Amino acid sequence: MKTALIAVALILTLATLPVNAVIVKVEDISSYEMVVNADSGHVRCTITLRNLVNNPIVPGIGELRLQKQEPQKVAFIPLPNTRVVKAVNVTNVKAYSGKTKIPVKVFYRNNYTVIQYEIWRPIEPKGTYTFTLEFYAEDLIDKGILFKSVTIPVGADVDIEELKLKAVSNWHLTYTEPNTNGNCWIAKIPADHIAFFTAEFSLLPLPKLPVRGYVAFWGALIVLIVAVTIALKRQKNVPK
Amino acid sequence: MKRVLALFVLVTLTAVASASPLDIKMREMINTTVNTTDVDQNGNAVIQYTTNVTGLINITNNANEALYDIWIALNLQNVTGKPQVYSKPSYSNVFIYSGTTNVPQKVLNSMPNSSSANYFVHITLLKPGDVVSISYDVDDSGMGIDSGAPFKVSEKYNVTKIPVDAINTWWVALNVSVNSTWFSKTALDFSQAEVNVTKYLSNDPNHYGNSNWQKLYLSNPQASDESGGSPAVTTFDSVYDSVDSGNSDAFYVMDTLTTTNTWLNVTFDVTGQITDVNQLYALTKYGFATLKFDIVGGNGNTISGSHILDAFAVSNLNISVNKSGPYLNDTGQMALWIGNATIVNPTADLTYNVTAYYLWATPNDITQLNTIINDENTSSPVVRSANPNWILGPGQSQKTEDLKFNYSEVPIVWANCTFTIIHNATNGWWGYENTTQDNVSANTLNGSSYIVIEKIYVIKNYLIKVTKHVIWNETAKAWDVYIVVENIGGQKSPEVWVYDLIPTNFSMVNGDWDWTTSNDADWVNQTSMLIGWGNTTANLPSGYSEGDYWHLNPLNPGANGDGSYTDWDEISNNQSVVIHYQMNGTGEFHPIDAFIIGVDPMFSMDPQTSHRITIVSGAKATNYEPLMALVTGVLGIVMVISRRK
Numbered sequence: 001m002k003t004a005l006i007a008v009a010l011i012l013t014l015a016t017l018p019v020n021a022v023i024v025k026v027e028d029i030s031s032y033e034m035v036v037n038a039d040s041g042h043v044r045c046t047i048t049l050r051n052l053v054n055n056p057i058v059p060g061i062g063e064l065r066l067q068k069q070e071p072q073k074v075a076f077i078p079l080p081n082t083r084v085v086k087a088v089n090v091t092n093v094k095a096y097s098g099k100t101k102i103p104v105k106v107f108y109r110n111n112y113t114v115i116q117y118e119i120w121r122p123i124e125p126k127g128t129y130t131f132t133l134e135f136y137a138e139d140l141i142d143k144g145i146l147f148k149s150v151t152i153p154v155g156a157d158v159d160i161e162e163l164k165l166k167a168v169s170n171w172h173l174t175y176t177e178p179n180t181n182g183n184c185w186i187a188k189i190p191a192d193h194i195a196f197f198t199a200e201f202s203l204l205p206l207p208k209l210p211v212r213g214y215v216a217f218w219g220a221l222i223v224l225i226v227a228v229t230i231a232l233k234r235q236k237n238v239p240k
Numbered sequence: 241m242k243r244v245l246a247l248f249v250l251v252t253l254t255a256v257a258s259a260s261p262l263d264i265k266m267r268e269m270i271n272t273t274v275n276t277t278d279v280d281q282n283g284n285a286v287i288q289y290t291t292n293v294t295g296l297i298n299i300t301n302n303a304n305e306a307l308y309d310i311w312i313a314l315n316l317q318n319v320t321g322k323p324q325v326y327s328k329p330s331y332s333n334v335f336i337y338s339g340t341t342n343v344p345q346k347v348l349n350s351m352p353n354s355s356s357a358n359y360f361v362h363i364t365l366l367k368p369g370d371v372v373s374i375s376y377d378v379d380d381s382g383m384g385i386d387s388g389a390p391f392k393v394s395e396k397y398n399v400t401k402i403p404v405d406a407i408n409t410w411w412v413a414l415n416v417s418v419n420s421t422w423f424s425k426t427a428l429d430f431s432q433a434e435v436n437v438t439k440y441l442s443n444d445p446n447h448y449g450n451s452n453w454q455k456l457y458l459s460n461p462q463a464s465d466e467s468g469g470s471p472a473v474t475t476f477d478s479v480y481d482s483v484d485s486g487n488s489d490a491f492y493v494m495d496t497l498t499t500t501n502t503w504l505n506v507t508f509d510v511t512g513q514i515t516d517v518n519q520l521y522a523l524t525k526y527g528f529a530t531l532k533f534d535i536v537g538g539n540g541n542t543i544s545g546s547h548i549l550d551a552f553a554v555s556n557l558n559i560s561v562n563k564s565g566p567y568l569n570d571t572g573q574m575a576l577w578i579g580n581a582t583i584v585n586p587t588a589d590l591t592y593n594v595t596a597y598y599l600w601a602t603p604n605d606i607t608q609l610n611t612i613i614n615d616e617n618t619s620s621p622v623v624r625s626a627n628p629n630w631i632l633g634p635g636q637s638q639k640t641e642d643l644k645f646n647y648s649e650v651p652i653v654w655a656n657c658t659f660t661i662i663h664n665a666t667n668g669w670w671g672y673e674n675t676t677q678d679n680v681s682a683n684t685l686n687g688s689s690y691i692v693i694e695k696i697y698v699i700k701n702y703l704i705k706v707t708k709h710v711i712w713n714e715t716a717k718a719w720d721v722y723i724v725v726e727n728i729g730g731q732k733s734p735e736v737w738v739y740d741l742i743p744t745n746f747s748m749v750n751g752d753w754d755w756t757t758s759n760d761a762d763w764v765n766q767t768s769m770l771i772g773w774g775n776t777t778a779n780l781p782s783g784y785s786e787g788d789y790w791h792l793n794p795l796n797p798g799a800n801g802d803g804s805y806t807d808w809d810e811i812s813n814n815q816s817v818v819i820h821y822q823m824n825g826t827g828e829f830h831p832i833d834a835f836i837i838g839v840d841p842m843f844s845m846d847p848q849t850s851h852r853i854t855i856v857s858g859a860k861a862t863n864y865e866p867l868m869a870l871v872t873g874v875l876g877i878v879m880v881i882s883r884r885k
Contacts, residue, residue, distance in 0.1 A: 029855075032855075034857070045855075045857075047855070060737065060739045060789065061737060061789065062854070062855070063854045063855065064854075064855045064856075064857060065854060065855070065856045065857070065858075066856075066857055066858045067856075067858040068858050068859045068860070068861070069858070069859070069860045069861065070859075070860070070861030071861060071864075076866050077866050077867055077870055078861065078863075078864055078866060078867055079867075080864065080867070088858055088859065101778070102778075103776060103778055112858075118776055118778075118787075137859075139859060140858070140859040141859075142859065142861045142862060142863040143863070144863045144865030144866060144869075145865055145866060145869050146865070147863065147865050148863065149862065149863045150859060151859060151860040151861070151862050152857060152858070152859060152860075153856065153857060153858055153859075153860065154855075154856070154857050155855070155856050155857075156854065156855045156856065157854050194856065196860065198862065200863075214863060214864070214865035214868060215868070218865065218868035218869060218871075218872055219868070221872050222868070222871060222872050222875060225872065225875045225876055225879055226875065228879065229875075229878070229879040229882065229883075232879075232882075232883055233882070
């Protein structure tokens with residue numbers, strides 16, 4: 001895991017958070033569950049806001065900002081040591097709390113996307129408010145040939161008491177970072193920090209591996225080809 | 241971490257009489273560390289307590305004579321380890337015994353209340369004015385009192401933070417209450433306590449102040465208690481506050497807390513101006529409060545339940561033997577002798593209890609002084625003893641009964657007595673299971689002091705205050721609503737989002753909702769500060785029909801925070817922004833519901849306001865599979881080509 005404290009990470013560049021943010025914490029996110037479908041690009045975020053003070057709070061307007069960082073490509077080939085940041089294309093955005101629909105708007109900024117929601121219902125003192133944000137973002141899926149992966153950063157300008165990040169697919173799970181028992185990672189993220197979770201899936205019926213599956217597979221294939229080539233060459237050079 | 245250590249020592253005491261000739265004071269001191277860690281979201285000072293109770297027994301000779309052979313019988317409860325000699329005069333030998341093995345029987349006989357003693361202190365000699373101190377440690381954790389305090393103290397402010405440079409006034413409520421839970425774990429059955437709360441403002445760094453305060457004074461101190469009383473508050477000049485002169489920077493208030501009047505509340509306003517703060521925000525000290533207590537228990541006055549059971553001591557005493565004879569006895573012989581003793585108390589201030597005397601006769605032979613003669617008529621040993629328990633005040637005397645016996649030679653008559661000073665506060669020994677109260681100041685914390693350090697957040701950064709005015713406009717037949725957004729901090733703010741809710745059956749009227757034209761009801765002044773406005777009717781709380789927000793450009797620092805919507809200088813300087821609209825109601829409406837407002841910056845005067853939560857997410861491409869596949873393919877082609885060759 002490239003854990004939390006990657007302060008220079010890509011996403012921070014888009015967060016215009018005040019310096020020395022929360023000195024008087026009035027609210028936090030007590031639970032944040034994010035499920036990413038690595039086949040369809042469907043994302044479901046279930047967020048519970050918690051009021052920490054003895055006065056009601058109207059959450060008002062909140063934002064989910066999305067950005068993608070990827071290497072430059074020539075045709076479909078990614079070039080190492082290059083980087084491009086861009087907004088994430090999202091569709092079918094909706095937010096709701098139970099049966100209550102929450103207004104959402106989507107803005108595409110220069111190199112990031114803003115999904116803005118509005119919550120006008122007060123959260124009672126020490127109370128919570130849970131809502132769900134759903135959208136499709138195929139940009140989140142890092143597609144290969146036999147393998148595909150998602151590497152998702154998550155952070156906020158308030159504490160996330162419990163983050164559950166899950167990636168699902170019809171393909172076979174071959175790798176996660178951090179290493180998890182299944183495809184779900186649970187963590188606690190302090191305010192203004194970012195953590196990354198990676199999950200890789202393969203079309204091949206491979207087991208979960210300690211290294212990236214595509215590296216193991218294609219690396220083994222390269223070694224095999226080189227070995228066969230050398231063996232054939234030696235066989236050819238043997239005097240008959 | 242905003243961590244300041246405060247220390248208090250609380251001493252329990254009752255009304256103490258003047259010193260006795262043999263003064264035995266059992267004093268238990270409650271040393272509590274008060275760690276003020278923070279000011280929380282609701283303006284409450286966050287206080288943590290850790291408590292350690294120690295006992296000290298001071299044995300003082302206040303008589304005019306030296307006291308000898310002093311024995312103190314103690315019953316020490318809930319103590320850890322053995323009591324120790326804490327201090328003593330160099331000439332004095334002090335011994336501490338557990339059990340009665342080393343205690344002379346006649347001493348035990350003179351201390352009838354010592355049967356439950358588990359420790360005895362023996363002091364061989366104590367001269368007038370000298371003191372022997374014995375210490376012991378109370379088992380705080382065993383009693384479960386180590387993480388609490390006898391009195392709970394809470395402080396609440398009406399604000400959690402103030403800006404630098406500006407003259408600020410904040411309201412403070414200091415509450416002192418009996419911690420009955422804590423007392424229930426002690427042997428001291430709380431009955432009542434005399435409480436003295438003294439508050440000092442301070443700009444002295446050595447006395448819980450900060451030298452950057454330029455103004456610091458208090459006003460409107462008022463006290464109230466649970467029984468409805470209003471204890472008098474007396475102001476005086478704090479020696480720790482040099483930026484204010486006169487009697488407006490300290491006060492004290494006294495009250496009696498009981499089982500039915502369990503709390504005292506003191507409120508006051510503090511006005512302060514601070515400069516030269518380096519940090520963007522800092523928890524800053526501005527003074528302290530001391531609490532002094534006199535606690536009266538209904539079941540003794542020690543926390544541990546320890547007691548002084550009995551004491552034994554002697555001083556000067558005269559005993560003289562009178563012998564007369566021989567007289568003619570019943571058988572006609574000149575062999576009848578009569579002996580007795582006179583016991584005189586020569587002291588000026590001690591009263592003795594003569595518990596026993598003993599008369600006997602020996603032959604007039606220096607080699608036979610250990611031989612008690614026998615009466616020549618009865619053959620019985622010539623002895624006489626009694627336990628008279630005579631009380632001899634200063635200068636008083638008593639004569640023993642006569643020792644009559646028949647002896648044809650000249651005998652030696654002997655006498656001794658056992659005595660001790662009486663259990664009396666004026667002329668004997670007296671035990672006080674409590675003690676006096678020491679003076680309290682900011683740097684002498686080892687006394688009966690309980691110091692509360694007072695701090696407030698000082699914000700050098702921006703600080704947004706929003707004030708909403710709802711005023712009936714007779715001309716327009718509608719309510720004027722003014723929302724005044726001010727940056728009273730020291731730095732420029734970020735963009736500000738202001739939220740407002742329109743109550744049910746109200747609606748905004750007389751506007752075109754562009755918020756720019758000033759000749760209608762909806763406008764923002766200055767207009768250039770408005771980035772955008774939006775409203776919603778969905779998902780509103782009960783009682784409201786519309787939600788509105790205004791997105792404003794960053795505000796300049798330096799507004800005075802008075803909430804005025806006619807402060808044209810601040811408005812033109814973009815230190816204040818005024819939002820105005822009119823609303824009117826139809827049917828049954830509730831104007832009271834209009835008094836609600838929200839603002840989003842993190843540094844706002846109101847802790848209950850929400851800032852705009854931003855969650856970040858996205859993706860990072862880390863899959864170089866196409867590249868590796870390409871390499872594999874190229875190698876495969878190379879292999880095939882080389883094979884064909």
